[in-house]
Amino acid sequence: MSTTEATQGLALPAEAAPPRRAGGSDRVAHAILLLGVVLFALPLWIVLMGSTHDAATIGRGEVPLLPGGHAVENYTAAWQRGGAGVPGGRMLWNSTVMALSIALGKIAISIISAYAVVFFRFPFRKAAFWSIFITLMLPVEVRIFPTFKVVSDLGMVNTYAGLIIPVIASATATLLFRQFFMTIPDEFVEAAKMDGAGPLRFFWDVVLPLSRTNMAALFVILFVYGWNQYLWPLLVATSADVETVVIGMVKMIGSEANTEWNIVMATCVLALLPPVAVVILMQRWFVKGLTETEK
Amino acid sequence: MDRKVVFKQRLLPYLLLAPQLLITIVFFFWPAGQAVWFAFLRQDAFGIRTTFVGFENFAELLADPLYLETIRNTAVFCIGVTAIALSVALLLAVLADRQIRGAGGYRILLIWPYAIAPAVAAVLWIFLFHPQIGLIGRALNGAGIAWDYKLNGDQAMLMVILASAWKQVSYNFIFFLAGLQSIPKSVLEAAAIDGARSVRRFWTITFPLLSPTTFFLLVVNLVYAFFDTFGVIDALTKGGPAKATETLIYRAYVDGRVNLDLGMSSAQSVVLMLVVILLTAIQFRFIERRVHY
Structure with missing residues (x-):
C-alpha cells in the first residue's frame, strides 16, 4: 500500500453477499x-x-x-550481475530482510503496546496512546531530512537498522489491535486471574492465539508496504550492500542511452514477484485486512 | 471505552510500551519538531551562521512563482489520479458485483496491482509509452502523433497520472466491491418492483448507499496521490520536463537533497504537515459520523 502511515482503511461490513439476480446485459x-x-x-x-x-x-x-x-540468460544476468553494480540476488535479499523485518517488527511492537494500553491502568496511559495515534499525521515524507539527520547522527546510514527501525512504529497496527482487544470478554481475564495466570501468561496463551487472523491480515499489508518502500531507502541506503531491488531497478534505467532493457525487464519481474505472490497466496486475509483494519 | 477487568502490574505496561514510544519520540517527534524549528531559520552561504528569520522562509516560498506552479501541478495530479482511479474502480466493481459467481474470480484478477510498488508501476508503464521501445508510444509516433513524455510536459503529466491511477484502482475496487455486496438485496428489489430501471436504480439507491465508502476512498486516494507517488515521479520523469511534473513532495525532496536548502525544505515540510493534518482530521471526523443517507 502506501508509504504513508496516514488514513488507510476503515471498518466496512464485508459479510458474504446475498445472491443477486443476473440481468440480461x-x-x-x-x-x-x-x-x-x-x-x-x-x-x-x-x-x-x-x-x-x-x-x-x-x-x-x-x-x-x-x-x-533468452529467458535463462536474462534472469541469470539479472541475478548475478544486476544493474548499477549490484547483483540482483543481493538486492532481493536486502528487500526480503527489509520487508520481513518491517512487517514482523511493526506487528510485534504494536501488539505489545496495544496490550499495555488495553489491559492495564497506569498514569499517562491516555497520553501514551495519543502520542502513538498522532504519528498518523507525520508520514516520513513530511519530515524527510530531519529524520535522515537523526539516523545519520546515530551512525545508522547504510545499515539494515537504518532502513528498518525508523519506520517500524505503527499507529494503525496499534489501533487495530486495540480495537480487537476491546472485544475480548472480561470473563477470559477473570478466569485467567482465578487460575493464577499473570499478564504475560495471559498474553501468550490467550491473546496471541486469538489475534492470529488479525496478524495474518496485517502481515500481508505490511509486507507489501515494506517491500515497496522508496523514498526512505533512497535516502538512507546508498551503498551497494543495502540497496533494495526497487531502488536498484530504477537506477538501472537512469542512463537511457545504454540501458540493457531486457535485463531491466527481468529485474522488474524479480522486483514485483514476491509482493504479488504474498497478496495472491494470502488473498483471503489480505481482503479482510484491508476492509476491516487500518493499513 | 475502557475494560473493567485489568491487570494490576505497575511497571510492565511501561516496558511493553517502551519500544513503540522510543521509536516514536526519536524518529517521529524529534525530527518533526526540528522540521518546524528549521523552517524559521536561515543559514548563510557558508553554512556557518544560522539566524532566526521568523516567517521569512514561508513568505519567500509563497512568493515564488515556481512554488505556486508546483501547487498547481500537485492539484492537477491529485485530482486526475483520484478521479480516474475512483471511476474506473467503481465501474468495474459494479459490473463484477452483478456476476455473483464471477466476483471472486475478477477480484483475484484485479487486485494484484495493489502489490506493485509505485516505482515498479512506473517502469511497467515505460514499456507501454516509451517513444522508442514502448508498445503504445511507438504506435502513436507511427500514427503521426508526436509522442515523447520526456519532452512534452502535458504528456509527462498524463503518464504519471495514468501510472499512479493504474496502481490504485485495485485498492478502490476491493472497497467498492465490499461496499456493494453489503447493500441489502431487498432495497434494490423493491426499487425494481417499483419499475426503476437499472441506471436509475444505481444513481438513486446504490450510489447514495455507497457514499461512506466513496468518501473514505476519496480521502485515501488524495493522500495516496499526494504522498505515495514519489516513486512514480522519480522513476518516470524526475519532476521534468522543465518541472512540469514536480509535485510538492518532489520539490521538498529536491530542495533538501540537491539544493541543500534546509530552511526552505523545512518550510515546505511544515506546509505538507498541515496538509496531512487537514486530510486526517477530515477523515476521522467523517468516519465517526459514517456519512449515510
Missing part, C-alpha cells in the same frame, strides 16, 4: 470486465515477455508479445 458486463482485466495485465505481460528476449530485439522497439528464447 450479463455478456456486456463480462466483456467490459475482461477488457479491464486485460488492460490491467497488459504492462505486466509486456515485461514478462520482454524479459525473455535479447537486448537488440527490445532496443529495435519490436515489443514482443510472445516468449523468446
